[in-house]
Structure formats: C-alpha cells, structure tokens
Amino acid sequence: MRRSNEPIAWSLFGAGGMLLAFVGPGLIVVTGLLLGVLLADQPASVYESLLRWLSHPLGKLLMLSVVALSLYHTCHRLYHATHDLHLRAPNALMLVLFYGGATVLSGITAVVLWSIGA
Amino acid sequence: MSQTIRIQLERYRPEEDSEPWQQTVEVPYHRDTSVLDALNYIKDHVDPSLSYRWSCRMAICGSCGVMINDEPRLGCKTFLREYLDAGELRVRAMDNFPIERDLIADIGGLVGHIESVDPFLIVDAERPLSEGENLQTPLQLERYEAFSECINCGLCYAACPQFGRNPQFLGPAAITLAQRYNLDSRDDGTPRRLAYLNAEEGVWSCTFVGYCSEVCPKAVDPAAAINQGKVSSTLDFVQRRAVDPVSTEDG
Amino acid sequence: MAEPYVKRQPAGWWLKNPAYRRYMLREATALPLFAYTLLLITGVYRLSQGEEAFTQWLVMLRSPWCVTLHVVALAAALLHAWTWLQLVPKILVVHTNRLRVSGTLIKRVHQLGALLGSVGLVVLAWLFLAQGGS
Structure with a gap:
C-alpha cells in the first residue's frame, strides 16, 4: 500500500487546531471586538501600538504563525468537508485549491509582515 | 404480557426481492425483553421466514449487530423498554455493509480487513523456552488492554461514514487491532503494520467522527486507537520504519 | 442469482443522526474561522x-x-x-514510570490552559493597547 502524504497536512491541521483552541476565542475578542468597538475612540494610539508590535521580528513571527496555522487548520477541515458532502470535483484540483490557497495566503501575509516597519 | 410494542423490520430476500421492504409486527414486551428476544419471538410466533444472526445472548459473540432506530446496536444488549416513549422500533441490517438477507449484513469486508493487518504477535527472534515466560508489567498491559476487548461485531463499521463511503478503508476494528499489537511490549511487528496504517486506506481515511467509539458495546474506543495510529504514522513519515511485508517475505 | 443488496451512501447521510450532525457542526467551525483569518x-x-x-x-x-462575523467566529x-x-x-x-495519567486530568489541564490562554491574551492586549493610548 502506498504511503499517504496526509501526515504533513494533519500536522499543520493539528498545530492550528491546538493554537485556535488555546488562544482562538481571545484572539477574536481582541482583533475583532476590542479593536473595532471598545477602542474605537483612539485609532491613532491603536495604530501606533500595533505598528510597534508588528515591527518587532517576534511580533511578525507570532502573527505569521497564527495566520498560517489557522489557514492550514481551516482549509484542511473544509477540504475534508467537500468529501463528506459528496461534492464532485477532481481531488487534485481540491488539493491545490485548499492547501495551495492556504500556502499562497500565508506567503502573502509573510511578505506584508516583512514590509511593516522596514 | 398484555402490552405490545410495534417493530418495523426491513426485509430483503435476495431470491424474491429487488430491494428491501418494510414489515410491521406487534410484539409483547416485558421490562427485560431484549430486541434479540423480540426477534426470536417473531421468528417463533409470527413469521418463521425472518433471517438474522445471533448466538450468545450476552454481548460477547458479536453476532447480533443491527440498526435500531438508525443506531448501530447489539440486539441482545438493547431492551424494548428503552423505546417505550418512541412507541416504535425500526430494525434493519447494519448500515455500510451489503445486505445478505433481512437483518443479516455481509461483513466479509470487515473480516478481510481484520485479516489483512497481521493481528498476531510478531517477534524478530524466537525466545527459547528456557527463558521462561515473556513477562509484561500491568502498565504495559494497560497500554493496549482496552483495544484487545473487540468482539468484531461490526457496529463501528456501521457507525463509520468514511467506511460507508469507501469500503477499502481498513476501518475502526481492523486499525484498533493493529494498534493493539503495535502497543504490545512483546511485539516487534510495528514496521510491517505501519505499511498498512500509513496508507490512505489506513488511518488517513479517518476524520475523527468519533461515532464508532460511541456505539462500541465493549468500550474499546476505536477512535482513540485510530488517532493514536495517526500520531505513529506521522512519526513514521519522518522515521521511515515501515516495511512492506511482501518485499520482506521475498528477501 | 441471489445477490446481496448494496446501499449507496446518500449525500445527506449526516442529516438523520444527531452524532453526525454534531460532527458536521464541529467541522463547520472552520468556515467562520477561515473568514475571520482572512479579515485578520x-x-x-x-x-x-x-x-x-x-x-x-x-x-x-x-x-x-463585521460585528456579526466576529460574534459567529467567536462562537x-x-x-x-x-x-x-x-x-x-x-x-x-x-505515562509516568508507575502509572498512566488519567485522560480526565489531561483534558482538564488543557482546558485550564485554554482558559488562561484566551483570557490572558485579552488582558495583555488590553494593557498593551490601552497603555499606548494613555
């Protein structure tokens, strides 16, 4: 029987799932509700703080980890959901679409993060 | 025996029927009437043509698995009293297997998968008798003990949508049995079994639905076994210990 | 010739059993979380x-x-x-040398970690951002 490449996808899925379980709810409260609603009256200071944070290499690395692992986690589940829902599509296309999509978006995020504070 | 309960049976007689049909039967019940007792009652008193499998009546032979109100259950371990509120029981052959006749599922696929995973102790070097017993600590036993309780009833396969989709998937019981030996301190066969487990039809068809463990009548927890198998397979992706059993037999 | 009857899995297989519906709901959490990641x-x-x-x-x-998306993503x-x-x-x-650590304990430790992780993140972010404002 042929060895599956699934361990790569599953490891990224697992890491992302663990990350989202541990900090996901907090992260959404911060970047979605705290930034937009509670701190709405002080956009300039929020900008300064986040810029300072994302200018630091460690901040960039943390943000990239969060984004990339969330993407691989969610795309892995969505890929398998297409199978569960009996959506008819060539498997190779779906692999490129979901895992390729997660990779491209992670790459874009890395480039954008690189440019901050540079 | 004044009270009765209605049971709807799914019948399929391959010589006469082109597809399954429903038969409704009234069955008297006591507090301690099992679904298997009810089937025996129907066979003895209502319709002797009904076919179903059973043997031990005590949840150890694993023969009487059926779908009861869409859940995979053992007929002997399920009681009519659980369904008084529902008012009706619907009984059919286990899902995800071909229907051989009436309530009898053709579990040949499951048996084949179990046979295919080398479900026995494999040792690299035969121990001479003079070395005495091959001892194991209670902790070493505990590592695989639950996984060894399987009675091959097939309920986990009836519960598994991935097996229902692709019968090539080794499935819960076969993978659990492979894990049972892989985790045994006396066994050296892990590299051989990894060759099966690493495949798409091995552990990687599983999406951890987890229903197999919910329906297991012996609390084996096959979902745990399979997902621990995913960890082993992921480690092996790096370590490359897996050995194709066919090639080793040639060499 | 007597043939076994083979049922094909219907596309709506997950609708009729509550265990399958719970599974699909669990998998569906990926959708709002994916949308949230895009927004991030x-x-x-x-x-x-x-x-x-x-x-x-x-x-x-x-x-x-956006507020709706974030509330759904939070759920x-x-x-x-x-x-x-x-x-x-x-x-x-x-395992330790003598015993197998109970699954319940492992679960509770992780749950506690997740609670501290999310609450801690909110508190830290609040201190960090509010400090920037003062």
Whole structure:
C-alpha cells in the first residue's frame, strides 16, 4: 500500500487546531471586538501600538504563525468537508485549491509582515 | 404480557426481492425483553421466514449487530423498554455493509480487513523456552488492554461514514487491532503494520467522527486507537520504519 | 442469482443522526474561522499601508457585517476549543514510570490552559493597547 502524504497536512491541521483552541476565542475578542468597538475612540494610539508590535521580528513571527496555522487548520477541515458532502470535483484540483490557497495566503501575509516597519 | 410494542423490520430476500421492504409486527414486551428476544419471538410466533444472526445472548459473540432506530446496536444488549416513549422500533441490517438477507449484513469486508493487518504477535527472534515466560508489567498491559476487548461485531463499521463511503478503508476494528499489537511490549511487528496504517486506506481515511467509539458495546474506543495510529504514522513519515511485508517475505 | 443488496451512501447521510450532525457542526467551525483569518490578514495588510488605511479598516470593523462575523467566529472558536480539547486525551497518552495519567486530568489541564490562554491574551492586549493610548 502506498504511503499517504496526509501526515504533513494533519500536522499543520493539528498545530492550528491546538493554537485556535488555546488562544482562538481571545484572539477574536481582541482583533475583532476590542479593536473595532471598545477602542474605537483612539485609532491613532491603536495604530501606533500595533505598528510597534508588528515591527518587532517576534511580533511578525507570532502573527505569521497564527495566520498560517489557522489557514492550514481551516482549509484542511473544509477540504475534508467537500468529501463528506459528496461534492464532485477532481481531488487534485481540491488539493491545490485548499492547501495551495492556504500556502499562497500565508506567503502573502509573510511578505506584508516583512514590509511593516522596514 | 398484555402490552405490545410495534417493530418495523426491513426485509430483503435476495431470491424474491429487488430491494428491501418494510414489515410491521406487534410484539409483547416485558421490562427485560431484549430486541434479540423480540426477534426470536417473531421468528417463533409470527413469521418463521425472518433471517438474522445471533448466538450468545450476552454481548460477547458479536453476532447480533443491527440498526435500531438508525443506531448501530447489539440486539441482545438493547431492551424494548428503552423505546417505550418512541412507541416504535425500526430494525434493519447494519448500515455500510451489503445486505445478505433481512437483518443479516455481509461483513466479509470487515473480516478481510481484520485479516489483512497481521493481528498476531510478531517477534524478530524466537525466545527459547528456557527463558521462561515473556513477562509484561500491568502498565504495559494497560497500554493496549482496552483495544484487545473487540468482539468484531461490526457496529463501528456501521457507525463509520468514511467506511460507508469507501469500503477499502481498513476501518475502526481492523486499525484498533493493529494498534493493539503495535502497543504490545512483546511485539516487534510495528514496521510491517505501519505499511498498512500509513496508507490512505489506513488511518488517513479517518476524520475523527468519533461515532464508532460511541456505539462500541465493549468500550474499546476505536477512535482513540485510530488517532493514536495517526500520531505513529506521522512519526513514521519522518522515521521511515515501515516495511512492506511482501518485499520482506521475498528477501 | 441471489445477490446481496448494496446501499449507496446518500449525500445527506449526516442529516438523520444527531452524532453526525454534531460532527458536521464541529467541522463547520472552520468556515467562520477561515473568514475571520482572512479579515485578520486584511487588517495586517491595511496596517502596512499606513495610519489612514488602518483607521479605515478599524471603521469597517464596526459595520454590522463585521460585528456579526466576529460574534459567529467567536462562537465557532468556543465550540472548536471545547470539542478539540475533548478529543485530546484520546490521542495524547501520558505515562509516568508507575502509572498512566488519567485522560480526565489531561483534558482538564488543557482546558485550564485554554482558559488562561484566551483570557490572558485579552488582558495583555488590553494593557498593551490601552497603555499606548494613555
């Protein structure tokens, strides 16, 4: 029987799932509700703080980890959901679409993060 | 025996029927009437043509698995009293297997998968008798003990949508049995079994639905076994210990 | 010739059994979490474009669409965290020299960690951002 490449996808899925379980709810409260609603009256200071944070290499690395692992986690589940829902599509296309999509978006995020504070 | 309960049976007689049909039967019940007792009652008193499998009546032979109100259950371990509120029981052959006749599922696929995973102790070097017993600590036993309780009833396969989709998937019981030996301190066969487990039809068809463990009548927890198998397979992706059993037999 | 009857799995197989519906709901948490991640990426992108662009993004966060998305994503993240940590002890088996650590203990430790992780993140972010404002 042929060895599956699934361990790569599953490891990224697992890491992302663990990350989202541990900090996901907090992260959404911060970047979605705290930034937009509670701190709405002080956009300039929020900008300064986040810029300072994302200018630091460690901040960039943390943000990239969060984004990339969330993407691989969610795309892995969505890929398998297409199978569960009996959506008819060539498997190779779906692999490129979901895992390729997660990779491209992670790459874009890395480039954008690189440019901050540079 | 004044009270009765209605049971709807799914019948399929391959010589006469082109597809399954429903038969409704009234069955008297006591507090301690099992679904298997009810089937025996129907066979003895209502319709002797009904076919179903059973043997031990005590949840150890694993023969009487059926779908009861869409859940995979053992007929002997399920009681009519659980369904008084529902008012009706619907009984059919286990899902995800071909229907051989009436309530009898053709579990040949499951048996084949179990046979295919080398479900026995494999040792690299035969121990001479003079070395005495091959001892194991209670902790070493505990590592695989639950996984060894399987009675091959097939309920986990009836519960598994991935097996229902692709019968090539080794499935819960076969993978659990492979894990049972892989985790045994006396066994050296892990590299051989990894060759099966690493495949798409091995552990990687599983999406951890987890229903197999919910329906297991012996609390084996096959979902745990399979997902621990995913960890082993992921480690092996790096370590490359897996050995194709066919090639080793040639060499 | 007597042939076994083979039923094909219907596309709606997951609708009729509550266990399957729970599974699909668990998997569906990925959808709002994916949408949230995209929004997060746009935030990082707008931040890189300067203060004006980022302020526009902050304003967009207050739109009903975004608030709704974040509330749904938060619910999804909570459901994800709950279901994910339920399964951890099935995969993670821990031994000491003498005993096997109970699955319940492993689960509780993870749940506590997740609670501290999310609450801690909110508190830290609040201190960090509010400090920047003072």
